[in-house]
Amino acid sequence: MRIRKTATSRRKLLKIAGASALAGMIANRAAAAVRGKVVVIGGGFGGATVAKYLKLHAPDLEVALVERTKEFATCPFSNTVIGGLNELDFITHGYGGLRAAGVEILHDSVVDIDDGRAKIRLAGGEALAYDRLVVSPGIDFKWNAIEGYDESAAERMPHAWSAGSQTALLRRQLEAMEDGGLVVVSVPENPFRCPPGPYERASLIANYLKKTKPRSKVLILDSKDGFSKQRLFEEGWERLYPGMIEWVGFSDGGNVVEVEPKQMIVRTDFEEFRPDVANIVPPQRSALLLDTAGLAEGGDWCRVNQRTFASAVAPNIHVLGDACLAGSMPKSGFSANSQAKACARAIVSHFQGESPPEPALINTCYSLLSESYGISVAAVYRLDKDNQIASIPGASGTSPPNAPAEYRSLEADYARGWYASITAEMFG
Template sequence: MALNRRSFLGASAAGLSVLAAPTVQAAGHGKPRVVVIGGGAGGATAARYIAKDSKGEVDVTLVEPTRTYYTCFFSNLYLGGFKSISDIGHTYGGLAARGVNVVHDWATGVDRAAKTVTLAGGATLNYDKLILSPGIDFVDGAVEGWDITAQNKMPHAYKAGSQSELLKAQLAAMPEGGTFMMVAPPNPYRCPPGPYERVSMVAHYLKNNNPTAKIIVADPKPKFSKMALFQEGWANHYEGMIDWIGEDFGGGNVSVDPGAMTVTIDGEVTKADVCNVIPAMKAGRIAEIAGVTDGNWAPVNAADMSTKADPDVYVLGDASQQGDMPKSGFSANSQAKVCANAVRGALTGSRVFPAKFSNTCWSLIDTNDGVKVGATYEATDEKIAKVDGFISATGETSDVRKATYEESEGWYTGITNDMFS
């Protein structure tokens, strides 16, 4: 029996993990083939736009190991009790219905000479254009005493899903007056305001459930995204609860002992009841396997997100080294649309328009106290360069902050539809 895309998806959904290679290259028919690896804000958007806009002229395969994708953005709101885990979970049926061949498997190899991708299940995919959007992995040895085998004792919760649920359960189980510790990451990392929104959401939870508890943050940086806004908010809402130890006070000189549940900051040992370790980051491993990284990240050309290493391999989002854009879901979604337009143009001759990029990051400090930072960007020969930007002001009225939070909820619905519908 010849499998078409729909029956392949059905077989995959039924849990059949091994299929012979020829069946995966369904509906080849000489059409140009795009393989997208990673179904987050970059990859899902790129797959969706190429499929939608090419109207069947391009074969699009999306390789994503998880069947339900939990967005990192808004996962802090889940920790704070503002969202349920199902609120931030999304499936791929909408993309399949648009004609994207959704394959739930791990990509384990890329042969750029043969233009093939190998999957853990044994299949091989051919591509004309390959888009990698693998998000982040952690740098080995970044936090002394921590590695991925310690993630159940000291969760990172920086890839959303089971890690987020674990951290929330640990937060709920904290003893009265206990200590929540965070080891914050060095630049550059996914979602610059993310650790500090997380501190805010943990503080919100503790204020309501465990008000004598403390939060200690060890940070290797001297300053951080939206710092004035967060510090103002912490003073207003959570006075005396949060102790942020920056670089100047030894916040970068940190080791952990997951067995003893201790954190040593500049020689001083503290017992933690919950410890959230967010290590230094690098591009998701498949980018390194594909040989398109230079150091921790994959350098790309700003005009179309193609890699410096290979004009037929593109890298989107957190994994890319592109210039001035922060590593965020919004940025990845924005880059994906520029890339999709360029890839479709290269494969079908459709019109290619100039790259325009934008980003906005909303953060919630406490109930109805939202803040935002954003910028627009353009492609130069050298990089993605910032054009203009804005940031919420300290001392804004509660009406403005509430409207900003409501705007963030609208954005969440908008971007997740833009990725998955």
Template sequence: MTLNRRSFLGTGLALGAALSAPRAIGQAKPRVVIVGGGAGGATAARYIAKDSQGAIDVILIEPTRTYYTCFFSNLYIGGFRELNSIAHNYGGLASEYGVNVVHDWVIGVDRDAKTVSTAAGHSLAYDRLIVAPGIDFVDGAVPGWSTAAQNKMPHSWKAGSQTQLLKAQIEAMPEGGTFCMVAPPNPYRCPPGPYERISMVAHVLKERNPTAKILVADPKPKFSKMALFQEGWERHYTGMVEWLGPDFGGGNVSVDPDAMTVDIDGSVEKVDVCNVIPAQKAGHIAQVAGLTDASGFCPIVPATMQSRMDENIHVLGDATIAGDMPKSGFSANSQAKVAAMAVRAALTGSRAFPAKFSNTCWSLIDTDDGVKVGASYQATEEKIAKVDGFISQTGEDAALRKATYEESLGWYAGITADMFG
């Protein structure tokens, strides 16, 4: 599948008085405002605009002109992709589907007035609001680390410049040096998966710096695809990766970015590169809008992805409490289609079908050694519930693992076309 890489062609509407003006009484078209242009927001914008055939005014607000996918960013670190291969723009949504793409920050939501305000001073009225803000980090989650230290100890959990920085640090490690990852607690955005990232770092070091060591401090006693990764690490990177779970101090970690040290349960390790992935919460605007609960994430109505705090707002992707669904780009894309259908039904009277969801997460362990896990889901009153699932098995032959990796390449081409047109 060939991706259409247009340069940004404008927003389709003027960003001055046209956006700032209040909705006219009796205005013909209902308006949907979407905050965040990732896998959830971009997909929702495209599907609402496409399937409503112009009956709904769709405004997508996203601060960046170039969107780098978190999924497949680990493959860039591992040398399997170029950075520009995970970079996408919004020109297709504007020119092909008539989405009004506004590059700005949303700084406030007035739920009573049904308006959002932006950093540039615009106030946009909505009939329905879709919030897809991704994640932010929990302050103090890793003692000694804050976003002020992210250039010394990068998180690389938001793709782009952070991903470039981490890759450069890995490639500049001294011979026999130490790479350390401070892995996140559940729940966390994935992909980029922490353990695929370890595999990609090991792949680079095996080629460039084979006496280097990788240390993983993990607060979790187990993780997704654990047996598959540990089998792969032993097969491809024998003796390079040391994983320390909570029984070995992985849950009691602090860092000193200036000294480049990691304290693991009282044992201080001098490291050359430290990838700190803190605990996460819904993106800031979800908190500002009052859409989060005590967990820091957003409770939703599974059948429609409506916020349980406000029926006129739908929340997508990593920011949600999505029951059995993981926080993945595939999940956000799937949830966006459910929300788009619900929004169209509410605003145009079109038919809405029962919500169904799906997800697959692929990971690359080494060249042509791909594994996956996935499931289908349905909406219940309480949550998005798993119906059935699948996972790669240990001991699979090389042909099957290569086919799994190639399947992931096809999926990437397909989902990015589904998001951006």
């Protein structure tokens, strides 16, 4: 069914909707007069999106984006690379599209944020001045929070929780493993980046092993007693990979406390495992760079104004994505993308001398259990009476349990569709 546009029905709708008043409200006000300099740190889901939309809303705004890597590998869909469904190239994107949109791209590292002087300093020696700074640098790992798990341990026991070389390393280890091998996936306590991610990963590893090394097993050692979309994952595992995936929660001894990478030993509070492949997802915090401006206030994450994403301690700096505390929104690429759009509107409003709009935000997290089996959790968020971002009751939830195969297959297609759309939006 394709419903084509007709002039008649458009006129009719305008009448229904209250005609020109509404049409006027939703039109992007051309913000040609908006001038100022915005610097964005981080070219991921938050940073790339905010840079893109700032230029769309206010073409005369100067927007510079600082990103370490010339090509960005996305964490979303990195599990499909680990599971052998896609190559690393598929999740790797350049910045040509943003450059064409008028964003100045600087490939460098930021060493200091000096909000007093409204400048950031780059590793290359350059200083960049800003009127507004947007920081979307993601996470850093808490090395040694699991005893023995430091950066060098990650070369033997990959986290693969930032995409790229770690993703490729974990894939190579799975390819090299003999049939009958044991893969351990360890999961940290909340909050962490991409709550359903470890369980999607276990699923797609099992999907690969089932085809190539069917006597192998995946053991999930979890620091929690429950997890995102748990009922749906467990239903899918039973249906697709019976007996292949075992989940051990915190109370049953799933909490990993120590590793010995050379001996390939993983220890929980109660037991010791010797897996063939160990994927250790360590505890996380906001990127350490944020501490140079005190944005995490000595804690792990950054408090922000829930309408504008301006830092609670530095009103000219906005913090987006995994690094910020955004009410009940999960730390996901989709959340960061939504937050960036609200933030872009807020920054343009600021330069126009207007109040920021009240955002309605959205998050949909798809997880793939196989090529043709997808599940989702979706929610719409608004500010609650305490001005905190909260999901709207009744407008949130997961895919239904016991849905027919067609439903799961459609959600697998939509997962791929989401990835195509959001990466085209950010990088295209």
